[in-house]
Amino acid sequence: MTTATADHSPAPAVAGLLHGLSPHLAAWLDQFRSEHGRAPRLLHIGNIGNNAYNNAKLLNRAGFDCDTLSYDYYDIMGSPEWEEADYHGDIKNDFFPTWEGVDLRGYERPRWFAQGPLLTCLDYLAARREGRAAHADRLWARMRDEREVSCRMLRGETRPGKFAKAREFAVKIYRKLRYRPTLLALKYAAFRRVSIRLGMSRFVANVDRLCRAFAKHFPERSDPLVPLDFCEYIRSYPYWERLIRQYDLVVGYSTDGIYPLMVGNVPYVAYEHGTIRNIPFETTAQGRLCALTYRMGDVTFVTNCDNNVSADRLAIPDYRWIPHPINDDDHPTTDPARVRAEVRAKLKSDFVIFHPPRQHWDAKRDTSWEKGNDIFIDGFARFVREACPTAGAVFVEWGQMVKQSKELLAKHGIEKNVVWIEPQPTARMHAYIRACDVLADQFYIGSFGGTMPKGLLFGAPTLIYLNEAGLRWCLPELPPVVNARTPDDVFAALKRLHEDPDYARQVGDDSRNWYAKYHSSRVVADVFAAAVRDFVWPRSVGSR
Numbered sequence: 001m002t003t004a005t006a007d008h009s010p011a012p013a014v015a016g017l018l019h020g021l022s023p024h025l026a027a028w029l030d031q032f033r034s035e036h037g038r039a040p041r042l043l044h045i046g047n048i049g050n051n052a053y054n055n056a057k058l059l060n061r062a063g064f065d066c067d068t069l070s071y072d073y074y075d076i077m078g079s080p081e082w083e084e085a086d087y088h089g090d091i092k093n094d095f096f097p098t099w100e101g102v103d104l105r106g107y108e109r110p111r112w113f114a115q116g117p118l119l120t121c122l123d124y125l126a127a128r129r130e131g132r133a134a135h136a137d138r139l140w141a142r143m144r145d146e147r148e149v150s151c152r153m154l155r156g157e158t159r160p161g162k163f164a165k166a167r168e169f170a171v172k173i174y175r176k177l178r179y180r181p182t183l184l185a186l187k188y189a190a191f192r193r194v195s196i197r198l199g200m201s202r203f204v205a206n207v208d209r210l211c212r213a214f215a216k217h218f219p220e221r222s223d224p225l226v227p228l229d230f231c232e233y234i235r236s237y238p239y240w241e242r243l244i245r246q247y248d249l250v251v252g253y254s255t256d257g258i259y260p261l262m263v264g265n266v267p268y269v270a271y272e273h274g275t276i277r278n279i280p281f282e283t284t285a286q287g288r289l290c291a292l293t294y295r296m297g298d299v300t301f302v303t304n305c306d307n308n309v310s311a312d313r314l315a316i317p318d319y320r321w322i323p324h325p326i327n328d329d330d331h332p333t334t335d336p337a338r339v340r341a342e343v344r345a346k347l348k349s350d351f352v353i354f355h356p357p358r359q360h361w362d363a364k365r366d367t368s369w370e371k372g373n374d375i376f377i378d379g380f381a382r383f384v385r386e387a388c389p390t391a392g393a394v395f396v397e398w399g400q401m402v403k404q405s406k407e408l409l410a411k412h413g414i415e416k417n418v419v420w421i422e423p424q425p426t427a428r429m430h431a432y433i434r435a436c437d438v439l440a441d442q443f444y445i446g447s448f449g450g451t452m453p454k455g456l457l458f459g460a461p462t463l464i465y466l467n468e469a470g471l472r473w474c475l476p477e478l479p480p481v482v483n484a485r486t487p488d489d490v491f492a493a494l495k496r497l498h499e500d501p502d503y504a505r506q507v508g509d510d511s512r513n514w515y516a517k518y519h520s521s522r523v524v525a526d527v528f529a530a531a532v533r534d535f536v537w538p539r540s541v542g543s544r
Contacts (some may be wrong), residue, residue, distance in 0.1 A: 008458035018520040021062050027528040039065040040532045047078045047251030054325035071118040086427040096151035117141035124240040129246040141378045205239045217295050229285035248536045257293035267535040270297035276310045298535045305471045306447040321474035322527040323519040324450040327396040334427045340435035347392030354436035359399030372443030379490020381412035387495045393418045456515040459508035480510035
């Protein structure tokens, strides 16, 4: 007996609760606009996993005025096209894609999203915010062209120019000499002289301020923050100072909270998406700056439920949980019924599991990367052998351990029960979730990222290992997932879902309701709105 074959999708009563703001925060936002004659202005910096894009999009829709700056980062999963367009065509490289000549089905990037080389992005957003429309239009075209040239060069299709070669040589020399004490003293003196000569006395003062702050907040650390840790920011600092002053609140993703921290006198959110787990504790310039960024933020947003441990270790005075933003818009261009029919025909199966996480598992169990795919494979293999020989699974061919996963499947003799697909843009990933009977996420860390909530959004019974005790600090109600930590757990969960369709259907219904209540776009927008209310409004920023 198998589960029901209807595709998973949000029920109408649930779908209506996903977007906008809760009534009390919507009333507050109306009051802000009435008092200031405009909406609150937010700048989002960094865009790993399209988190900044998705947050800005849902906040703009809720009535805020947001820009996103994604500099020198071109990965498909940090591109708006990945979220919005069920595109067709050859993007050439997942890390350095081209969108030229690709059929985007009418999708166009919003002008509030700046992606390209850092200084061009900064110039573009400054021109846009300062009302220099014609110049902003020229810079928008320039960003597009520079983005394409950069990706072409990074794909190895063109050779770097003389300047790029000289810079690479200088970086090599710097890395060789950076730890020699005499040279460090000379470099420190030169750092200050150059900064002051460039008219950046405020930069020097802010660097000194932050070095003192690091010593104050982390007196136990043996790796002090020193001015040389800020060398790479000398050139861009004036541009950041000019741009950041245009906003009421800045959101720095990963390590990018360093920019509002350096400029000072602007409220900022330090937004972690797994990056607080290890980076702040590294004895490197990046580690020290990251630690200070999280420690001194007006508030830190924690997206991974287990990372309250790192937040406490850094003694962050105010941190709040926020869900990963999920693009919960409907994408009508991809038909789940067609995907379902194709997958079942290819696998010759009427019970299919979708396993989309990155393939990364090994004996080290590195919590920065580990997904526990081998745990799922071992449990799925037993399920095929003992309960459902025709069961099928869809794996996504990405990650460092794809070869090892294929070898493990072959060892179990179930490689024919698995179809491998390339990484899917959001619209098609949603179609696969809705087309399959079960979503299998990760099985080691005990927390969740962006995959599990997608399953809950569409009411797909979701297998994942969650450390329930570690979730209670941020979730008053645990997600209605099928919790599985070992291969035996995976086997038992799949067996029950396969044999008890009423149970599977109830898990799906509970999942939709939980998503609307605890993880929807409205929940995310509410957390941001509360931060603006708490840290911007009291400062009476006026209508700058």
